[in-house]
Amino acid sequence: TMATAAGLGTALLSGCGSQQFITMGDLASDYNKEIFWMSIWAIALSILIFVGVSYALFYTVGRFREDRNDAAPQQFHGNNRLETWLVVVPVIIVMVLSVLTVRSMAILNPVPAEATKIDVLGRQFWWNFAYPETKADAGGNVTNGNEMIMPIGEQVALTITSGDVIHGFWAPNIGGQRAAMPATLRSWNVDINRAGVYQGNCTQLCGASHANMRYKVVALEPERYASFLAAAKAYRAPEPAAGSAEARGYALFMQGKPETGALACAACHRVQGTPAAGVAGPDLSFFGTRRTLGAGMWEFMEPENHWETPRAREILHEWIKHSPLVKPGSLMPTYDGSEYRANGKLVKGGILTDAELDDVAAYLRSLKLPEEANYWSGTP
Numbered sequence: 001t002m003a004t005a006a007g008l009g010t011a012l013l014s015g016c017g018s019q020q021f022i023t024m025g026d027l028a029s030d031y032n033k034e035i036f037w038m039s040i041w042a043i044a045l046s047i048l049i050f051v052g053v054s055y056a057l058f059y060t061v062g063r064f065r066e067d068r069n070d071a072a073p074q075q076f077h078g079n080n081r082l083e084t085w086l087v088v089v090p091v092i093i094v095m096v097l098s099v100l101t102v103r104s105m106a107i108l109n110p111v112p113a114e115a116t117k118i119d120v121l122g123r124q125f126w127w128n129f130a131y132p133e134t135k136a137d138a139g140g141n142v143t144n145g146n147e148m149i150m151p152i153g154e155q156v157a158l159t160i161t162s163g164d165v166i167h168g169f170w171a172p173n174i175g176g177q178r179a180a181m182p183a184t185l186r187s188w189n190v191d192i193n194r195a196g197v198y199q200g201n202c203t204q205l206c207g208a209s210h211a212n213m214r215y216k217v218v219a220l221e222p223e224r225y226a227s228f229l230a231a232a233k234a235y236r237a238p239e240p241a242a243g244s245a246e247a248r249g250y251a252l253f254m255q256g257k258p259e260t261g262a263l264a265c266a267a268c269h270r271v272q273g274t275p276a277a278g279v280a281g282p283d284l285s286f287f288g289t290r291r292t293l294g295a296g297m298w299e300f301m302e303p304e305n306h307w308e309t310p311r312a313r314e315i316l317h318e319w320i321k322h323s324p325l326v327k328p329g330s331l332m333p334t335y336d337g338s339e340y341r342a343n344g345k346l347v348k349g350g351i352l353t354d355a356e357l358d359d360v361a362a363y364l365r366s367l368k369l370p371e372e373a374n375y376w377s378g379t380p
Ligand code: CUA
Pocket: 122, 123, 124, 125, 166, 167, 168, 202, 203, 204, 205, 206, 207, 209, 210, 211, 213
């Protein structure tokens, strides 16, 4: 049994890979700490009420059992003292909870002027994280798809919205959750005091790939965050060498292949420092640095050259070829001629050959931040 237990323990731990446990009780976040103590108060008061009510119930049932009493209990109508208590006690409980709630709100809500700001955009079925006011040298704001990089030890001011339906933004370790609503900006301050990688999810049923709408929160020491941001601001997508696979991929990425109906990736995706400025799909500026694909459907956590493993290469190839086939509801066109849904209608995708798909993949893999700004390096 010991061996089984140990084996199970190892299996559970390795099942989580290098990722942090997902927990709302992670007190490495001041937000969670505040909510945790609020919950303790609410639970304590609930237990008090439960015990009181149970006691009164069982006492009454036991005390006035028919077989123990010859006569019916004393009958009376109205009891001012009892009724006063029945009003006063719940009012006191509600007041205690209100004061605690207002106190927590006052602590959690003000946004320090110098707080790091991140704009969160939920779409079917991915996330974009933009750093407003960062003004990249190549134009636009620094933006990353599906991987949110934040500094530790300070409040981070999120502004959350949706580009289509209602999504739910939830990374348990950094606190509660917020709805991402179309045409609505919701602000929310979060914080975490321990560097690491945390799991985020969409918590609002939003369509076929609701379950495939995950993200990572990568929390960095302030110096490492600063070096990430500096490099991200200065970043221009590397220019591929003439005649290389990356250069052929770049051309396909920017222009597609009109003679086979293959659409340009650039129409929907942005790559900082290139003419690609599409906003219909996730930002791909740092694609080669990212370790997740398809909004967390796949993770590639190999410490080095994670995109070069046979598994990663195959999945990326299949992804570009026909992402709606591997991720239900994905709005990306297909590149193998199979049907996909565009503006509510089924249409046939254009065609890229396997070699051309590999060229596009090679270009995507080359979109890397400089090593000192690789936010994954050294993460547990
Ligand atoms: Cu987005 Cu569920």
